[in-house]
Amino acid sequence: MNPTTTQTPSPKVRYTEEILASLAEEPPRLPSKYFYDATGSRLFDAICALPEYYLTRTETGILERDAKAMAAAIGPHCELLEYGSGSSTKTTLLLDALVKPARYIPIDVSRAHLHDAAQRIHARYPDLSVEPLCADFAGEIVLPSEAAGTRVAYFPGSTLGNLTDAGARGLLERMTRTLGPGGLLLIGVDLVKPESVLVPAYDDAAGVTAAFNRNLLVHLQSLVDLQVNPTAFEHRAIWNADEHRMEMWLEASSDQVLELAGQRFAIPRGKRILTEFSHKYTPERLLDLAAGFDPVARWSDPQGWFLVQLLRVRG
Ligand SMILES: C[S@@+](CC[C@H](N)C(=O)[O-])C[C@H]1O[C@@H](n2cnc3c(N)ncnc32)[C@H](O)[C@@H]1O
Numbered sequence: 001m002n003p004t005t006t007q008t009p010s011p012k013v014r015y016t017e018e019i020l021a022s023l024a025e026e027p028p029r030l031p032s033k034y035f036y037d038a039t040g041s042r043l044f045d046a047i048c049a050l051p052e053y054y055l056t057r058t059e060t061g062i063l064e065r066d067a068k069a070m071a072a073a074i075g076p077h078c079e080l081l082e083y084g085s086g087s088s089t090k091t092t093l094l095l096d097a098l099v100k101p102a103r104y105i106p107i108d109v110s111r112a113h114l115h116d117a118a119q120r121i122h123a124r125y126p127d128l129s130v131e132p133l134c135a136d137f138a139g140e141i142v143l144p145s146e147a148a149g150t151r152v153a154y155f156p157g158s159t160l161g162n163l164t165d166a167g168a169r170g171l172l173e174r175m176t177r178t179l180g181p182g183g184l185l186l187i188g189v190d191l192v193k194p195e196s197v198l199v200p201a202y203d204d205a206a207g208v209t210a211a212f213n214r215n216l217l218v219h220l221q222s223l224v225d226l227q228v229n230p231t232a233f234e235h236r237a238i239w240n241a242d243e244h245r246m247e248m249w250l251e252a253s254s255d256q257v258l259e260l261a262g263q264r265f266a267i268p269r270g271k272r273i274l275t276e277f278s279h280k281y282t283p284e285r286l287l288d289l290a291a292g293f294d295p296v297a298r299w300s301d302p303q304g305w306f307l308v309q310l311l312r313v314r315g
Pocket residue numbers: 032033036041044048056083084085086087088090107108109110135136137138156157158159
């Protein structure tokens with residue numbers, strides 16, 4: 001029998017295939033993970049500081065008040081894995097409260113930003129082993145070595161909400177395997193609230209979210225050679241009440257043609273490309289999505305706008 005060799009496609013080929021398939025959908029889409037090159041990560045940090053973006057402020061307030069209770073429920077010597085760690089800013093509130101954490105593994109697709117954040121964490125906690133992992137959590141996460149303590153996944157920022165329900169269920173299911181029986185997940189999710197609060201959070205007066213949205217096209221120009229004119233697209237933020245989610249779109253302000261790997265996509269004036277959704281949850285809906293976990297404890301803010309939920313892998 002002849003041995004067969006399988007060749008893994010290069011990252012650029014995989015990205016191109018994913019983007020071609022997304023643009024071919026109706027309506028056309030672009031995956032939101034491509035927001036995050038170095039510029040996108042910087043713009044996201046700027047969004048977090050905006051007065052309209054209540055999410056970061058509210059989640060930070062919960063941590064400032066309750067991180068000690070969270071640390072007590074987690075226990076000492078844990079190995080903390082952070083999914084979509086970004087700047088690891090809120091993480092310091094948790095690390096300050098945790099008793100002798102054994103290792104911190106921040107996981108993100110935005111490589112340079114991840115490494116800068118990991119260096120800052122290492123400088124602040126010199127005794128903590130910090131091992132950044134540049135990886136896409138849409139696939140299997142391969143951890144560096146044996147667990148250094150009870151595995152605890154930290155998944156703040158309501159990043160779960162950027163996934164479809166099927167995507168969220170899949171990720172939470174993969175997390176149960178990564179964490180193992182008894183492993184913990186501390187997850188922060190945004191809750192359903194009035195449209196008058198939600199829409200400005202995704203369409204700020206200073207136009208930072210609009211720049212973040214358009215930067216997706218700029219990033220794809222360099223990542224996969226997408227032929228596109230980013231300035232010909234307007235930012236739109238819409239509350240989809242049926243799906244309980246905020247949606248971000250890029251709307252063509254004149255007739256446009258996008259070209260990638262020899263394929264052309266006509267986007268006439270007024271047509272939109274879906275770039276992100278941010279689901280808003282109820283506590284019950286989160287537990288339904290996290291079917292492989294049991295609830296341990298939860299914390300919220302006085303307005304009930306945001307939820308930090310601790311879950312334990314069942315079994
Ligand atoms: C909404 S931001 C949240 C950042 C930070 N955790 C916070 O709470 O402010 C989402 C983060 O997840 C990262 N990210 C998005 N999709 C990802 C994916 N598929 N795999 C790994 N990281 C991803 C982004 O680079 C970004 O840092």
